[in-house]
Amino acid sequence: TDHLRVGWNALGVLLGNGRYYSPRSVSYAGMVNYGFPKLLLHLRVEHEDGTVTTVVSNEDWQLNADGPIHANSEYDGEEYDARRELDNWTEPDYEEAWESAHLAAVPEGVVSAQMIDPIRVVETIRPIEITEPEPGVYIVDMGQNLVGWCRIHVSGPEGATVTLRHAETLQPDGHLYLANIRGALVTDKYTLRGDDRETWEPRFTYHGFRFVEVTGFPGKLTLDEIEGRVVHDDLPRACEFVCSHPLINQIYVNVDWGVRCNYRSVPTDCPQRDERQGWLGDRGEESRGEMYLYNNAALYSKWLQDMEDSQKESGSVPDVCPAHWPIYSDNVTWPSSTVIIPNSLYRQFGDSGIIARHYDSAKRWVDYMLTFVKNGIIDRDEYGDWCVPPEDPKLIHSKDPLRQTNKALLATSYFYYDLRLMERYATMLGRDEDAARWGDLAEEVKNAFNERFYNSELGQYDNGSQTSCVLPLYFGLVPDDQRQRVFDRLGRKITEETNNHIGVGLIGAQFLNRVLADQGRSDLAYTIVTQDDYPSWGYMVRQGATTIWELWNGDTADPAMNSGNHVMLVGDLVIWLYERLAGIRPDEQHPGFKHIVMRPEQIEGLDWVRASHRSPYGLIESSWKSDAEEFSWQVTIPVNAEATVHIPARDADSVTEGGIPVKEAAGIAVLGTEDGHVKLRLGSGQYEFVSR
Numbered sequence: 001t002d003h004l005r006v007g008w009n010a011l012g013v014l015l016g017n018g019r020y021y022s023p024r025s026v027s028y029a030g031m032v033n034y035g036f037p038k039l040l041l042h043l044r045v046e047h048e049d050g051t052v053t054t055v056v057s058n059e060d061w062q063l064n065a066d067g068p069i070h071a072n073s074e075y076d077g078e079e080y081d082a083r084r085e086l087d088n089w090t091e092p093d094y095e096e097a098w099e100s101a102h103l104a105a106v107p108e109g110v111v112s113a114q115m116i117d118p119i120r121v122v123e124t125i126r127p128i129e130i131t132e133p134e135p136g137v138y139i140v141d142m143g144q145n146l147v148g149w150c151r152i153h154v155s156g157p158e159g160a161t162v163t164l165r166h167a168e169t170l171q172p173d174g175h176l177y178l179a180n181i182r183g184a185l186v187t188d189k190y191t192l193r194g195d196d197r198e199t200w201e202p203r204f205t206y207h208g209f210r211f212v213e214v215t216g217f218p219g220k221l222t223l224d225e226i227e228g229r230v231v232h233d234d235l236p237r238a239c240e241f242v243c244s245h246p247l248i249n250q251i252y253v254n255v256d257w258g259v260r261c262n263y264r265s266v267p268t269d270c271p272q273r274d275e276r277q278g279w280l281g282d283r284g285e286e287s288r289g290e291m292y293l294y295n296n297a298a299l300y301s302k303w304l305q306d307m308e309d310s311q312k313e314s315g316s317v318p319d320v321c322p323a324h325w326p327i328y329s330d331n332v333t334w335p336s337s338t339v340i341i342p343n344s345l346y347r348q349f350g351d352s353g354i355i356a357r358h359y360d361s362a363k364r365w366v367d368y369m370l371t372f373v374k375n376g377i378i379d380r381d382e383y384g385d386w387c388v389p390p391e392d393p394k395l396i397h398s399k400d401p402l403r404q405t406n407k408a409l410l411a412t413s414y415f416y417y418d419l420r421l422m423e424r425y426a427t428m429l430g431r432d433e434d435a436a437r438w439g440d441l442a443e444e445v446k447n448a449f450n451e452r453f454y455n456s457e458l459g460q461y462d463n464g465s466q467t468s469c470v471l472p473l474y475f476g477l478v479p480d481d482q483r484q485r486v487f488d489r490l491g492r493k494i495t496e497e498t499n500n501h502i503g504v505g506l507i508g509a510q511f512l513n514r515v516l517a518d519q520g521r522s523d524l525a526y527t528i529v530t531q532d533d534y535p536s537w538g539y540m541v542r543q544g545a546t547t548i549w550e551l552w553n554g555d556t557a558d559p560a561m562n563s564g565n566h567v568m569l570v571g572d573l574v575i576w577l578y579e580r581l582a583g584i585r586p587d588e589q590h591p592g593f594k595h596i597v598m599r600p601e602q603i604e605g606l607d608w609v610r611a612s613h614r615s616p617y618g619l620i621e622s623s624w625k626s627d628a629e630e631f632s633w634q635v636t637i638p639v640n641a642e643a644t645v646h647i648p649a650r651d652a653d654s655v656t657e658g659g660i661p662v663k664e665a666a667g668i669a670v671l672g673t674e675d676g677h678v679k680l681r682l683g684s685g686q687y688e689f690v691s692r
Helices: 246-261 286-293 297-310 337-349 353-370 407-428 432-453 466-475 480-497 512-518 522-529 537-542 573-582
Strands: 042-046 052-056 069-073 077-081 119-125 129-134 137-154 161-167 187-191 198-200 207-215 226-233 239-243 595-598 608-615 618-626 631-637 642-648 655-657 668-674 677-682 685-691
Touching: 119 137, 137 161, 137 187, 137 246, 207 226, 226 246, 239 246, 239 573, 246 286, 246 537, 246 573, 286 297, 286 337, 286 573, 297 337, 297 353, 337 353, 337 407, 353 407, 353 432, 407 432, 407 466, 466 480, 466 512, 480 512, 480 522, 512 522, 512 573, 522 573, 573 608, 631 642, 642 685, 677 685
Parallel strands: 077 187, 595 642
Antiparallel strands: 042 052, 069 077, 119 226, 129 137, 137 198, 137 207, 137 226, 161 187, 161 207, 239 608, 608 618, 618 631, 631 685, 642 677, 655 685, 668 677
């Protein structure tokens, strides 16, 4: 490291409260408090002559609790008094008398390294507008709902205090709308030292905001004196997606902002109010779409470890991990993420190790939940199909029984999916007895599920809600000879009852678009995605949103639960964009994109798509455009990978690559024609296909 120098060195550490010391017992579930901040440090210095110097934190260290940061909280903000700065305190010749450090008890549990990318300032945003709804009260518009804090540049008298409050939206009178922030104070304060020009930004807090209220600023605040600092886990970006439909492009941008800004060592639900927790249900299947956007393998592997660490001896897994809110409701859908996410990691990154490492924990949970199964049915469900579009714009949750989905149906169908995944994992790991057991249990659940919920006269499950159709179709619960009937029911629900709009909540949204695509109706998924009135992702955009809301009616619903930056309603949208519109997906039999399946779906009204994904093997690109005369497609396959591509064409004679008939092109094998597509096998390289 360049921080060490020849001669004497000083090592200084600032300790903030973070989630470790967060006394918020009055919040929804009671925040766990682990005591005052502590330091455990081990510095190992290896010299050129082979000797080693070790520095550890002990009672010989000194501390000062009277520095410039005299209050800090992730939820409430930071207060900084520049007059109390300790000049040169990190220099070896600093001689102020501090008190001796206090020895703390040895921490319990296993001390291990955090094997994920750190949280950093990743971007700086300039504001687009400043208004002054009343004298001395400035409202700064960053133009984007972001997560982080502000950096200010200020000149003024010693002792003057600048106060910043943060919010996602404004009231009609131009002041901050804070009702949906609930108990979080979201306030930073900076007291000036009195120098000519002072620059400050907080360290130990963060806010979810687009708008900042600034008061106490000496003089008139200008656009040059405040900046937005975007702060989240510094993950490598792995994506590009753009198409000919501007609304889809903006929805995609909104999703991307919401996903990355909710990465804070765990995937959180929201960044602005007095919550900011890692709710498991939000990210079950949705996490697979995120894996197209970012290389988040380490983050999600770490989160699985959090689930295991939070697991009780009984096998119970909480709804929130880490269990800062210790909610052990023993429902099925939320903790199912402990079974589902390993499959996504394996599929997208080819990481079979995560299956082996996490299998025993997942097994303990499934075995525990089996104690609640009665005659093949489990009714352990706490949240339902969370946040179905309500019939009243003021409601958070629908009260219409036809919009709701039976909780036992939700729990049992999900549990069937869990059992099938456990069967697959056990087979991979050579645990044949386990695999047979999981398979037998899955069959019992499937039979009981159909006997309990399927109405053969109506061709629907239970009340026929959209989600009650989607889950059985996706999970493979529907008898083969009934699949079309159940899908037809789903189609009618969408086209007739919800007028080609979405009618699912958090649970159904994680599978809806893929179910439509699997049944050959990506056109219907496209219709839903491109709607711009309520309820839809496009409606959020039309109302000025720059991230995805927690509620489909986020502009009108009760502020008690109304975040402007949530990803739970994204569902499988990103998966559908990449795998169906761009046509990029891994082969289930050769995960991690060792073998790539490429088959873009042409939809009327969509003229072109350009997308890329940086897989473990390298960059995959798919860029196609289509008109009445030809379909052209540029494809990139990374080194050490191969692909099966499906080109819309009558036959191989109508396809060229680089201007050469595809049958004559080197490195390409023609595999045949099926369903109006020519099927080819490609090795690594760049290709330009045209079919006429």
